[in-house]
Amino acid sequence: MAAPKGNSIKDLVFDDKNFNKGTEYGKGLMQKSLSKFGAGRSILIDKNNKVIAGNKTLENFAEIGLEDVQIVESDGKRLIAVKRTDIDLDTEQGRELALADNQTAKVNIDFDFEMLESELDTEIIDEWGLEIPEDENYLHEEIKPKKLSDRFIIPPFSVLDTRRGEWADRKRYWLSLGIESELGRDSKSIKFSKMAEDLAWAGQKTGISIFDPVLCELVYQWFNTPKGDILDPFAGGSVRGIVAAKLGFNYLGNDLRKEQIEANKINANEVLNDSEIYPTWACGDSLNIDKIAKDYKADLIFSCPPYADLEVYSDLKEDISNMPYIEFMNIYKEIIRKSCELLKEDRFAVFVVGDVRDKKGFYQNFVSDTINSFRLAGMELYNEMILVNAIGAKAIGANGYMKTRKVGKIHQNVLVFYKGNPKNIKKNYPELDLSYIEISEAI
Known part of the structure; x- marks a missing residue:
């Protein structure tokens, strides 16, 4: 594995076909988490520095004025663990970061289904357990459970x-x-x-x-x-x-x-x-x-x-x-x-x-x-x-x-x-x- 490289946020390229549009609520929580705890998890980029996963993290990271990026090169055969030397999980701060990390990921998902269908076969989308809704406004409708x-x-x-x-x-x-x-x-x-x-x-x-x-x-x-x-x-x-x-x-x-x-x-x-x-x-x-x-x-x-x-x-x-x-x-x-x-x-x-x-x-x-x-x-x-x-x-x-x-x-x-x-x-x-x-x- 190559030694970590120090880079700037300007060296990274956003995915112009990102499937996740994000949410306003998720954006607010993510910026709160980044401001309070710093980066809680890494993002994933391709060989051309284009972001595969973590576009919204990168976007919010930049918006609150953070710039430094550390790139660790990998071929995917080794799990990369980010070690926070300033955090102890078994403290209130550590547990709050764990909650923030999971919750921000959960509430900041809003798939662009039109983009998904244009880029991937339906079979692949189905394999990952994602159902394409018939109505684009499905998220905004009141869902009434039926027997x-x-x-x-x-x-x-x-x-x-x-x-x-x-x-x-x-x-x-x-x-x-x-x-x-x-x-x-x-x-x-x-x-x-x-x-x-x-x-x-x-x-x-x-x-x-x-x-x-x-x-x-x-x-x-x-x-x-x-x-x-x-x-x-x-x-x-x-x-x-x-x-x-x-x-x-x-x-x-x-x-x-x-x-x-x-x-x-x-x-x-x-x-x-x-x-x-x-x-x-x-x-x-x-x-x-x-x-x-x-x-x-x-x-x-x-x-x-x-x-x-x-x-x-x-x-x-x-x-x-x-x-x-x-x-x-x-x-x-x-x-x-x-x-x-x-x-x-x-x-x-x-x-x-x-x-x-x-x-x-x-x-x-x-x-x-x-x-x-x-x-x-x-x-x-x-x-x-x-x-x-x-x-x-x-x-x-x-x-x-x-x-x-x-x-x-x-x-x-x-x-x-x-x-x-x-x-x-x-x-x-x-x-x-x-x-x-x-x-x-x-x-």
Whole structure:
């Protein structure tokens, strides 16, 4: 390291593109600190003596009439510590200087966002945790905190509790529109596994799984792009398609059973009336989703696959719900792979799944197998949420399955995967504030 050089303030060059405009309050505190304690910290200059960091310190240093500068040359591989020989930290003066140093740095920041955006890529700005405000006057506006439930419909945490009042109210309204997702299926045509105590939808009168419309709403609002197109390779009932249409999203769902597709279309016509957007359902083997949805460019994959053989929907040879688990998984992985190929880059896929037991009563690890299937398809797990369902009939059956020491399962796993570079999320997905939505207006 070269010996320190004695210089004048005139030898230094201000940064003409300094990102920090500073504040009047910060300027006052900094001049007070410099006058009372002298220079508390060093500044950073480049090889041409141009100031990288500390422009405001230099500016205020000059304004109060100080001139002497001591330059210490460095290649950045050694930390330079400035030793104040006149200060003892463990005195009132030392502690006040520590406070002044931190506080002046805090209150003297006012970024020039226009300058930032002109000099640096948004990706670099994001890497340093700085958000560019949409409104330049944001600092001067009164900031009114909003409840998380206002901004995001339901607080965006890893546990989604369907038993809460706001969830129940929202679900009640959705169903009041006439959504009947159970149409096309009945308890006589669907066979339940002997391990059906794992059904997380206990409490339905029919015993048939009914997908939650509030979960649809959350997934579409949180993980779809504005006006993004949705692909659902395991469509089942009408709910995901109807909710998508009501929220203004195009939806393509596929199901193997013709009677299910017909029931979905009838229910959609009843609910949507003269809506400008209608969901599209195709009837076919999801193993051929690449052909069924040929040329479809999805912005979101959202589906709830069969939980292995927990519910057997038909005797059709293509129906993976009636296959042994290993065979089921082989086809399931292929359907996921083909679906992911139809998803645009930098987009999300959301699958709602739950683990199921084999004939001996052991869990088959279906949740982990789903995660691995997406990884093989080039997508990584980005979020996992636990959907907690009402206990309902579980309370009645608890005595029975606790005889074999099995606990009642009242949750499902909402797995969120991402394809692409997560750094692009802020660019493609606007900041969420759904507080403008009233239930009656939204749906």
